[in-house]
Structure formats: structure tokens, C-alpha cells
Amino acid sequence: MAKRQLKLGAFMRPVSIHTGAWRYPGAVPDANFNYPLLKRLIQKLEAGKFDAFFMADHLAVLNMPVEALKRSHTVTSFEPFTLLSALAASTSHIGLIATGSTTFDEPYHIARRFASLDHISGGRAGWNIVTTSNPDAALNFGLDDHMAHDERYKRAREFFDVVTGLWDSFADDAFVRDVDSGIYVDPDKMHVLDHKGQYLKVRGPLNIARPVQGWPVIVQAGASEPGKQLAAETAEAVFTGGGSLKDAQALYADIKGRMDRLGRNRDHLKILPGAFVVVGDTLDEARDKRALLDSKVHYASAIASLSVGLGVDASGFDPDGPLPPLPETNASKSGQERLVALAEREKLTVRQLAQRVGGYGGLSFVGTPASIADEMEEWLVTEACDGFNVMFPFLPGGLDDFVDKVVPELQRRGIFRTAYEGTTLRENLGLSRPENRFFARGSGKIPQAV
Amino acid sequence: MAKRQLKLGAFMRPVSIHTGAWRYPGAVPDANFNYPLLKRLIQKLEAGKFDAFFMADHLAVLNMPVEALKRSHTVTSFEPFTLLSALAASTSHIGLIATGSTTFDEPYHIARRFASLDHISGGRAGWNIVTTSNPDAALNFGLDDHMAHDERYKRAREFFDVVTGLWDSFADDAFVRDVDSGIYVDPDKMHVLDHKGQYLKVRGPLNIARPVQGWPVIVQAGASEPGKQLAAETAEAVFTGGGSLKDAQALYADIKGRMDRLGRNRDHLKILPGAFVVVGDTLDEARDKRALLDSKVHYASAIASLSVGLGVDASGFDPDGPLPPLPETNASKSGQERLVALAEREKLTVRQLAQRVGGYGGLSFVGTPASIADEMEEWLVTEACDGFNVMFPFLPGGLDDFVDKVVPELQRRGIFRTAYEGTTLRENLGLSRPENRFFARGSGKIPQAV
Structure with a gap:
């Protein structure tokens, strides 16, 4: 039996989630908003046989303190459909996944745009269904009050049914285009x-x-x-937050277990944690890269992030000393313990710890191609994931390093493809093509329950 | 003083407005929905120095009798933004104009997508503001009753103010991206x-x-x-319905007169009637092409269109005889007289007249490159238009004929460009770049009246 292989997405909005990325030596400061660069990056990812290019979305300038806002390299960006459609024209195999909101958009618009992107790209579109939790977005769409969380998920479930129903409006063989008889479509x-x-x-x-x-x-x-349940019922790929290996294994078992209970084949949903990857030729080089990157994070913003993480106001701590003993707090004990352990293990000053958290505090693989491949393989074989949604530390260097160095190592081990399996995103992810709910293939209309 | 020149748009949704186009010998039956062909066509139009590629839009499968629906080659198509964004990646100068509805979309979405298309294309986007009069669209957006005409226009005016205000959210020089100081945007x-x-x-x-x-x-x-008034107040290009030279001159004077009264420079709005153009090497060849094209129109659909045009049920007429004497009718006398005159002038049978009307009944230039250029020049110099929105009879042949034969003739006469004036749609149309309403160039914020 062939080895189970990783599926790899590239998390490209923001191009780098790290808040210091745009200031890294050699980085392109406007990477998030630079079409020629984005075209070069997606072509590199396609050369690296990535499954998909993923654009998250925000329907507002994110509400943040002005000190953070003025330093944010992702406060503005392209709208996902216009960008992905343009990139579709310059690629042939990589998937194109866009976020579409079920709260602030209409199912007819969403169904139409994803269908159009799928046709233009030859079958490479994916819809990341989000319910949009940002209350600032509501204010851009005429609403004072944001819809409650449970309401948003109920609407999302109905929205999904409508969109998929609209996609099934025509049988696959509806368009006959018979020039002689003049019949274009079979009504x-x-x-x-x-x-x-x-x-x-x-x-x-x-x-x-x-x-x-x-x-x-x-x-x-x-x-x-409700998010996990909606995923188990409807999703074919899930982007998760990362976290520890143990947490990821638990989430993996949770979602796949829900699928078992729903009677869904568990291979028909790929779980892809976000992973921030910094590649060096040596472990020290990788750590130095990350330290340099973290040093580009603004200290005042960083210390605010650290205070949230610790549950303690850290603004009075000596930035260049070690983390002092912390007072009791009602905030998340495990979060605080994780940060204390991190500071001790890596001998970080308060400043360094703050900049680590403020840069990117989630799951990270920092090391050599071999050590990163080791970690990714461990996550795969211990059922913590089916692959990763890779986040790059800076552009274009961090992405080039991954494609040029980590991908060949994964391929050498047989845990990542060396050629695309097909031309559609479904084929590459190993997902089946859904039947039309209204029309059986090659025959007539399926009677519907009333 | 340089000669006044035509501005030329290509009316590409539907790719051909003529209902028989997909059945014409050599035509591509799925032209409206064939991305590689559309890419070839826009590149040809760009080689021909066209100002813009225009995608109309419909937010529904148009409500039509099933006999017409099943013969329609434009019942489905790409969504405009996904298509135009993909085509932006394969072109460098031609403008990209999409329809966006002020009735069934949100100003935040519309502002964002057009801004994104403008950035990706390097300044080639145009927004055709429509209020969407099709009541079937309402049913796709949760509404039973369509908004009244005047209400739609009032909303459209406010929608325009919001969209343009959103475009002005940032000063042109807001993004400083200073790597040393870490300041990305000036709040x-x-x-x-x-x-x-x-x-x-x-x-x-x-x-x-x-x-x-x-x-x-x-x-x-x-x-x-209200449409003409909205155009005079806000528009920079107007697509009109064509009709007779005299009608077009009156409409031209009407809209430009409204601009004078509003204190707008009349050169800052281009009036472009839709013109259906069939090119032949001889007049007879052009007429034969059109007759062949018209013969591809389904008779039952055509006779229904003729009945509407005449205000009389024509279904009992002898298809192969001349138009019989018509009974009195309350319907438009001028419309009936125009059709009777046309049938007499061109000696058309009932079938031929019906197929003419059912194929495309509006303004047409059918002739040689020289005769078509004569007509276009007459329209230009007698102030019936500033150019045309050209409709092609069949694809790709009808479009190739126009670019290869009519464009050089227009250029020879000095009434059409031989090279693009600039790289943006505004530069090519001779329109100025709007000032930001909130920020003066090179200085600070403009105080706003409260």
C-alpha cells in the first residue's frame, strides 16, 4: 500500500502572518498587495506541487489600536476573487481557495463566483465557508448588531444547502449546443x-x-x-489552529469521529493545521532567522500581546531581563505556563518573549529541512493531521526556502507528491466529485421529496 | 487642432447579442462560456486598440418562454469579476468594464472588487452602474417585490456616493512602508x-x-x-441603445446639455451607442452574411418578437409572403412604421423580417469597411456620439473582421487611435483622475462639513 502523503496548502493572506515580516532583510514590504510578486509566488508554489493557495478574507479594516494599525502590513489587500481569478490565468494545477462569508454575502453571489472561478481555472476552486466573527464587518454592511454565534452557524448551514443546490441547477450534460437543431440547452x-x-x-x-x-x-x-459539527457534516478540508501535537491529535480524532457517526468516509475530509515554518541550513541558522524576524516586531505592540498571553500586565517588566515571577491570575493557566516554559527553554528575555508572541505565537517548525520533515512526518503518522496549511515567515525568501529545501526532503521520504495526481483540486486532494442532487448522471431528473 | 476621435468599446456579454450567432458557420457555439476563446478575443481587441471590453450582467436566468430559453446561447455565462480579473492578467492596455448592481449588492463589496480589479489591471477598471430592472433577480435575493423604479434610482445615487467615498478611504500617499521606523501606513x-x-x-x-x-x-x-440625470451627474461613459441618427443626436444634446447646466465639462462623459456591425468585402457580401445569420434564428421565437414590434399578432401571416396590410393598433405607431418601411426597402418576407427583429433589431452598420467607417464618421461629426459600443455578429469571425478591416480604415481617416494614449482606461478615454474628496494631494486632510 502506498504511503499516506501530506497535503499542503499555502496560507497566503496575509502573505506572512508574522507582523515583522515586511521589515525582514530582503523582504518585499508591499508583498500583500503586489500582484507581480504574488504571481511569482504562486508559480513557485505550483512548481513545489502545493495543493492550494489560500486567501483568507476580512470584510473590514481590522479594529486595532492606532499604534498597531500603523505598523500592520496586512491592513489592506486584494479582494480574494479578483486576485485568485487573475492568478488562475497564470497557473494550471494549484488549487485556489477563497474565503466567502455566509453572514455578509448572498448565496446567489457566492455560488456564482465560486462556480465561475472553478470554470475559469479548470476545476481548481475551493470555498472556505466562514461566518465572519468580526463585529467591525457588520458596520460596513448596515448592521449595528452582530448576529449571535449560534444564529450565524444555523444560517451558515442553510446557506451551504442553498449554494450547493444552486451549483446543481443544471445537469452536467444540460448544454447540448446542437447547431443543426438550434437547441442550446435542454430545459x-x-x-x-x-x-x-x-x-x-x-x-x-x-x-x-x-x-x-x-x-x-x-x-x-x-x-x-457548531464549527466542528458543520465541518464534519459538510467540509472536505479543515484549517485548524495548530497548537500542540496532543491537542491536534484530539481535534483530529474528534472531527473524524463525528464523520464516522454521520456515516461519512473519514478520508473525504483533510485536516490541515496552520504551521509557521522557518528553514535554515543548520538549526542555529533557522533560530537566528527567527530571532532576527522577531526583533522586527514593535515592542509596544508585542508587550500588549504578551500581557494578554500571560494574563498579567507585562508593560512594567524589564525588557532586557528574564521573565520575573508572575502574580496569581484568573486567566488561562495553561497559556501562562506554556509561555513561562518557552522563556526558560530558550532563555528569552521579556522583549524576546514578547516579540515571539507578537510576531506569531502559534505552531511553528523552525529548523533544517530534515528536522522540519521529521516533525511534519510525526504529525502525519500519529494522526494529528492530513497535512498542513503552511505559513511563511517572510517573502519571497521564506517561501523559496520551503519549496527549494523542505519539499524535496518530503518527496525523498515518499510523504509528498512529486507530480500532481490530476488537474482539479478534488483530484489532487483525493476527493470524489459530488453527484448532482437533482439529476442522475446519464439519465433524467431525480424525483424530489416535497 | 487634432481631429476628434472615436472611442470604441466591445460589448462582450453576450459575446454576440444576435440570437443566431452560435449557429453561424465557423462560429464557436459556446463562445460566451469559453475562457480560452475569450482570452484570444480580448487580445485581438487590444491589438485593435479598443478602449474597453464590456461585460453586461444578469443576476438571474432570464425569464423567457421555454422555447426561447432552450435556444439561447447566453443563458449562462461567467461572472464578470472572475472573468475580467483573469483577462486582466493576459492584457496590458484595454479597459475592463463590469456591471455592478446597486439594488442587489452591497457598496462595500462593489467598492472593494472594483478597486481590486483596478489595482490588478494597473488602472483599467470601469463600473457600469445598473439598478437591475429584472424582477427575476429579486427572487434570487430573497425579495418578492422588486423595488420601484424611482426608489432604485434614489438608492443608486446614494450607493454611488458611498462607493466613491469608500474608494477615497486612504490618501494616495497613505502607505509609507518605512522599513527602518516600522511605520507601514499613516493613520x-x-x-x-x-x-x-x-x-x-x-x-x-x-x-x-x-x-x-x-x-x-x-x-x-x-x-x-432619472437614468439620464444620474448619468449627467456621475457618469464618464454612457452606453445608449442606438436607434436612428436623429434620435441619437437628440439624446446626445440632452445629456451634454444637462452636464452644461451642472457645470460639468462635456468632454468628461463619452456617449457610446451600441452598434451591431457586419463587415463584408462588398456590400452584397455583408448583406448576405447578415441574411445567413438571421436565417439561424428560430422562427417561432422570431415571430413572437415581430408581433411585439408590430403590436399585432403575426403568427398567422404567411412566413414566405410579404408583410400583409396591418390592422389598426394601440401599440407604438413609430415602431410599426419603421418595420413596415424596413420590409419594403429590403423586400423582406415575413420570415426574414421576423428573423431580423428576433436576431438583433437595433442600430446596425452592415457594409464594407469604407461604408461602415463613413457611417461611424457621420455619427461622430454630427454629434450623435463620441464613439460606439461595438456588437459583433458572430465569433470569432465577426470580431476579427472588424479589427482587421474596419479599424485600419478608421485609423487611416485619423478618427481612431493607432497607439494607446496611456496605460489606464481614464488616460485612453481622456478623462481626468478624480481628486480624493477627503485628502488634498501632498498635504493634509480636507476639513469636512458636518
Whole structure:
């Protein structure tokens, strides 16, 4: 039996999640908003056989203190569909995953744009379903009050049903285009959805042929109870937050267990933790790169992040001394303990610890191609993940290092592809093409329950 | 003084407005939905120095009798933003104009997507503001009743103010990206719109830098009273319906007169009638092409269109005989007279007349490169237009004929460019770049009236 292989996404909005990335030597300061650079990066990722290029999205300038806002390299960016469509024209195999909000957009628009991206890219689109938790976004869409969390998830579930129903508006063979008879489309192979639900009323049909993939790949990222349930019911890839190996194994077992109970094949959903990867030719070089990168984080912002992480106001601590003994706190004990242990293990000053947390505090693999491959392989074989959504420390160097050095090491071990399995995102992720819910292949309309 | 020159748009959704286009010998039946072909076509239009590629839009499968629906080659198509963004990546000078609805979309989404397309294309985006009159669209967006015409226009005016205000969220020089100091954006050069109007409530700021063109070019198409007024107040290009030379001159004088009264420079709005162009090496060849094209129109659909045009049920007429004497009718007398005159002038049978009307009944230039250039020049010099939005009879042949044969003739006469004037759509249309309403160039924030 062939070895189980990693699936790799590239988390490209923000291009680097690290707040100091744009100041790193050799980095391109406007990377997040530089189309020629983004085109070069996606072509490099495709050469590295990445499964997908992922654009998160925000529907607002994120609400942050002005001291943080003025230092943020990701406060503005391209809109995902315009960017991914342009990049589709310059690539041939890599998947294109965009975030689409079920709270601040319309299912007819969402269904149409993803279907269109799927056609233009030859079957490479994926929809990251988000419910948008940012209350600032509500204010950009005429709403004073943000919808409650549970309401958002109920609406998301109905929204998913409507969008997938709209994608199934036409049978795969509806467009006959018979020049002699003059028949362009078979009207018996068009379905009017006529959805009337708790939150949405949408007639249909969608004014675009069924997507190449049947449905674009369904992606989720929520970690809450309703988020995990929605993922187990509907998702084909899940982006998770990373964290410890043990936590990741527990989450993996949780979501795949829900799938078992729903009768879904557990291979039909790929769990991809976000992993921040810094590559060096030696372990010391990798650590030095990260230390240099962290040193670019503004101290006042960093110390605010550290204070949140510790549950203690750290602004009075000596920046260049070790972390002092901490007073009792009601905040997360495990979070505080993790940071104290990190500072001791790596002998970090308060400043260095703050800049680590303020730069990027989540799951990180910092080392040589071999040590990074070791860690990734361990996560894969111990069922902590099916792959990773890779975050790069700075651009273009950090991405080039990963593709040029880590990818060949993963390939040498047989845990990453050396050639794309197919031309669609589904084929590369090993996902089946959904049947049309209204039309059986090669025959007529499926009777619907009323 | 240099000769006044034509501006030329290509009306590409539908790729051909003619209902028989997909059945023409040598035509590509799925042209409307064939990305590689559309890429070849836009590159040809760019080689021909066209100002813009225009995608109309519909937010529904248009409601039509099933006999017409099943023969329609434009019932489905790409979504405009995904298509134009992909095409932006394969072109460098031609403008990219998309329709965006003020009735069924949100100003934050519209502002963001057009800004993003403008950045990705290097300043080539245009927004065709439509209020969407199709009641079927309402049913796809949860609404039973379509908004009344006047309400739609009032909302459109406010929507325009919000979108342009969002485009002005950042001063042109807001992004300093100073690596040494760590300052990425100057927060004093960011404006929070905080719009609260009759129809819309939008806080802002937009999460994207100001568009390359300041604002994408503003396009309109409404011919109603409020439509013409909105155009005179806000538009920089207007697509009109064509019709007779005299009607076009009257509309031209009407809209430019409204601009005079508003204190706007009349050169800052280009009036572009839609013109269906069939090119032949001889007049007979052009007429034969059109007759062959018209013969591809389904008779039952065509006779329905003719009945509407005549205001009389024509379904009982002898298809192969001449138009019989018509009974009195309450319907448009001028429309009926125009069709009777056309049938007499060109000696058309009922079938031929019906297929002419059912294929495309609007302004047409059918002839040799010289005769077409004569007509276009007459329209230009007699102030019936500033150029045309050209509609091609079939693809790719009809488009290739125009670029290869008519464009050189227009250039020879000095009434069309031989090289692009600039790299942005504004530069090519001769439109100025709007000032930011909140920030004076090179200085600070403009005080706002409260």
C-alpha cells in the first residue's frame, strides 16, 4: 500500500502572518498587495506541487489600536476573487481557495463566483465557508448588531444547502449546443431550486453551468462546537489552529469521529493545521532567522500581546531581563505556563518573549529541512493531521526556502507528491466529485421529496 | 487642432447579442462560456486598440418562454469579476468594464472588487452602474417585490456616493512602508466614511488602497429621465441603445446639455451607442452574411418578437409572403412604421423580417469597411456620439473582421487611435483622475462639513 502523503496548502493572506515580516532583510514590504510578486509566488508554489493557495478574507479594516494599525502590513489587500481569478490565468494545477462569508454575502453571489472561478481555472476552486466573527464587518454592511454565534452557524448551514443546490441547477450534460437543431440547452435538465428556509429565500436557477468539480471543494476553519459539527457534516478540508501535537491529535480524532457517526468516509475530509515554518541550513541558522524576524516586531505592540498571553500586565517588566515571577491570575493557566516554559527553554528575555508572541505565537517548525520533515512526518503518522496549511515567515525568501529545501526532503521520504495526481483540486486532494442532487448522471431528473 | 476621435468599446456579454450567432458557420457555439476563446478575443481587441471590453450582467436566468430559453446561447455565462480579473492578467492596455448592481449588492463589496480589479489591471477598471430592472433577480435575493423604479434610482445615487467615498478611504500617499521606523501606513491619511443615509449605512474605511485611477471609470446605461440625470451627474461613459441618427443626436444634446447646466465639462462623459456591425468585402457580401445569420434564428421565437414590434399578432401571416396590410393598433405607431418601411426597402418576407427583429433589431452598420467607417464618421461629426459600443455578429469571425478591416480604415481617416494614449482606461478615454474628496494631494486632510 502506498504511503499516506501530506497535503499542503499555502496560507497566503496575509502573505506572512508574522507582523515583522515586511521589515525582514530582503523582504518585499508591499508583498500583500503586489500582484507581480504574488504571481511569482504562486508559480513557485505550483512548481513545489502545493495543493492550494489560500486567501483568507476580512470584510473590514481590522479594529486595532492606532499604534498597531500603523505598523500592520496586512491592513489592506486584494479582494480574494479578483486576485485568485487573475492568478488562475497564470497557473494550471494549484488549487485556489477563497474565503466567502455566509453572514455578509448572498448565496446567489457566492455560488456564482465560486462556480465561475472553478470554470475559469479548470476545476481548481475551493470555498472556505466562514461566518465572519468580526463585529467591525457588520458596520460596513448596515448592521449595528452582530448576529449571535449560534444564529450565524444555523444560517451558515442553510446557506451551504442553498449554494450547493444552486451549483446543481443544471445537469452536467444540460448544454447540448446542437447547431443543426438550434437547441442550446435542454430545459428538462435545469432545476429551479425555489428555496424558502428560515433565513434565506432564493429561487434560482444559477445562471452558470455546473462547476467543473461538481462543487468547488468545501473548506472550513471553525473550532467551536457548531464549527466542528458543520465541518464534519459538510467540509472536505479543515484549517485548524495548530497548537500542540496532543491537542491536534484530539481535534483530529474528534472531527473524524463525528464523520464516522454521520456515516461519512473519514478520508473525504483533510485536516490541515496552520504551521509557521522557518528553514535554515543548520538549526542555529533557522533560530537566528527567527530571532532576527522577531526583533522586527514593535515592542509596544508585542508587550500588549504578551500581557494578554500571560494574563498579567507585562508593560512594567524589564525588557532586557528574564521573565520575573508572575502574580496569581484568573486567566488561562495553561497559556501562562506554556509561555513561562518557552522563556526558560530558550532563555528569552521579556522583549524576546514578547516579540515571539507578537510576531506569531502559534505552531511553528523552525529548523533544517530534515528536522522540519521529521516533525511534519510525526504529525502525519500519529494522526494529528492530513497535512498542513503552511505559513511563511517572510517573502519571497521564506517561501523559496520551503519549496527549494523542505519539499524535496518530503518527496525523498515518499510523504509528498512529486507530480500532481490530476488537474482539479478534488483530484489532487483525493476527493470524489459530488453527484448532482437533482439529476442522475446519464439519465433524467431525480424525483424530489416535497 | 487634432481631429476628434472615436472611442470604441466591445460589448462582450453576450459575446454576440444576435440570437443566431452560435449557429453561424465557423462560429464557436459556446463562445460566451469559453475562457480560452475569450482570452484570444480580448487580445485581438487590444491589438485593435479598443478602449474597453464590456461585460453586461444578469443576476438571474432570464425569464423567457421555454422555447426561447432552450435556444439561447447566453443563458449562462461567467461572472464578470472572475472573468475580467483573469483577462486582466493576459492584457496590458484595454479597459475592463463590469456591471455592478446597486439594488442587489452591497457598496462595500462593489467598492472593494472594483478597486481590486483596478489595482490588478494597473488602472483599467470601469463600473457600469445598473439598478437591475429584472424582477427575476429579486427572487434570487430573497425579495418578492422588486423595488420601484424611482426608489432604485434614489438608492443608486446614494450607493454611488458611498462607493466613491469608500474608494477615497486612504490618501494616495497613505502607505509609507518605512522599513527602518516600522511605520507601514499613516493613520492620519485614512478616513472613516461613517455614512448614514436614507438607504445605506456603511462605516468604512475600505480595506484596500485607493484605486490606481483614483476611481474606476463610472459608466451608465439608463435612458429614463432619472437614468439620464444620474448619468449627467456621475457618469464618464454612457452606453445608449442606438436607434436612428436623429434620435441619437437628440439624446446626445440632452445629456451634454444637462452636464452644461451642472457645470460639468462635456468632454468628461463619452456617449457610446451600441452598434451591431457586419463587415463584408462588398456590400452584397455583408448583406448576405447578415441574411445567413438571421436565417439561424428560430422562427417561432422570431415571430413572437415581430408581433411585439408590430403590436399585432403575426403568427398567422404567411412566413414566405410579404408583410400583409396591418390592422389598426394601440401599440407604438413609430415602431410599426419603421418595420413596415424596413420590409419594403429590403423586400423582406415575413420570415426574414421576423428573423431580423428576433436576431438583433437595433442600430446596425452592415457594409464594407469604407461604408461602415463613413457611417461611424457621420455619427461622430454630427454629434450623435463620441464613439460606439461595438456588437459583433458572430465569433470569432465577426470580431476579427472588424479589427482587421474596419479599424485600419478608421485609423487611416485619423478618427481612431493607432497607439494607446496611456496605460489606464481614464488616460485612453481622456478623462481626468478624480481628486480624493477627503485628502488634498501632498498635504493634509480636507476639513469636512458636518
